[in-house]
Structures are given as C-alpha cells and as structure tokens.
Amino acid sequence: MLTVILVILLVVAVIAMIMRFRGQRIGGFGGNTAGYAQGTLTVTGVSDQAEPDSKGQAFCTISGTINGPGTNPTEVYGTMILTEGEPWPQIGSEHAVVYKPGKTATTWSFGQLPPMQTPDVPPSVPPSA
Missing domain, CATH: 2.40.50 (OB fold (Dihydrolipoamide Acetyltransferase, E2P))
Known part of the structure; x- marks a missing residue:
C-alpha cells in the first residue's frame, strides 16, 4: 500500500514539473x-x-x-x-x-x-x- 502511494506521489510530482516547464517555455519562451x-x-x-x-x-x-x-x-x-x-x-x-x-x-x-x-x-x- 505504501509503495502505491509513493508511486502516485512521484507521478503527480513529475506531471507538475512538466506542466510548469511547458508553461515557462511557451509563455516565457525560455530564451529561444x-x-x-x-x-x-x-x-x-x-x-x-x-x-x-x-x-x-x-x-x-x-x-x-x-x-x-x-x-x-x-x-x-x-x-x-x-x-x-x-x-x-x-x-x-x-x-x-x-x-x-x-x-x-x-x-x-x-x-x-x-x-x-x-x-x-x-x-x-x-x-x-
């Protein structure tokens, strides 16, 4: 049970990082x-x-x-x-x-x-x- 909770938290963290990166890259253009x-x-x-x-x-x-x-x-x-x-x-x-x-x-x-x-x-x- 603890393993399932940790995997879910890890997946949520990765999704949040991807969404944040995409928002900065598109909205802020990331310098390019x-x-x-x-x-x-x-x-x-x-x-x-x-x-x-x-x-x-x-x-x-x-x-x-x-x-x-x-x-x-x-x-x-x-x-x-x-x-x-x-x-x-x-x-x-x-x-x-x-x-x-x-x-x-x-x-x-x-x-x-x-x-x-x-x-x-x-x-x-x-x-x-």
Whole structure:
C-alpha cells in the first residue's frame, strides 16, 4: 500500500514539473524566440468573470482571432490567468500574442517577443581635415 502511494506521489510530482516547464517555455519562451512572430488576438468570446483564488489569480476562458505576419486570421481558444486588479477581457479587446507562422493555432501564447538585440557598434569618427 505504501509503495502505491509513493508511486502516485512521484507521478503527480513529475506531471507538475512538466506542466510548469511547458508553461515557462511557451509563455516565457525560455530564451529561444527564433521562428516566432508577434501578432494580436482580438477577443470574440469570454467567460463570465470569476473570483480570484487564494493566490489572487482568476482564470478566464476566451476565444478570438489572431492576426499578424505570416498567418491568415486564425480562430483560437485559450485561458488567461489574471491577477487581482487586472481588468477582465471584453469582446473586441486586443491582446499581444506570439506564435510560429504556419502553426498559429497550436503554438500561440499571450506575450510579446523581447526587443531585438543590436550589436554594440562604436560610433563612426569623421575623418579629420
């Protein structure tokens, strides 16, 4: 009996770690943004407003259309996690999303790509006369 309980706890811990890793990798991009594009999701449907949980988070289910470079308008469905005090999305509101062109429906997530890094180039010095 003790062995079964330990196995169940181990499985739950592994699942929790996988879910946490996937959430960070998709939402935070884990530092690799190659191949992703920045777009906009326009909300077309939204769940009723929920009360925040004990951590101050409320879960909002939305549907919408993603528009952006490299993709046709794509209908998607997902969940937003809002912290206490954040406004509840409204139909017609727009949110920044990131996606892989050609795979928009399965790779999108809320967020913005980090600004492009430009190499440090010293200013050019005009020739002296």
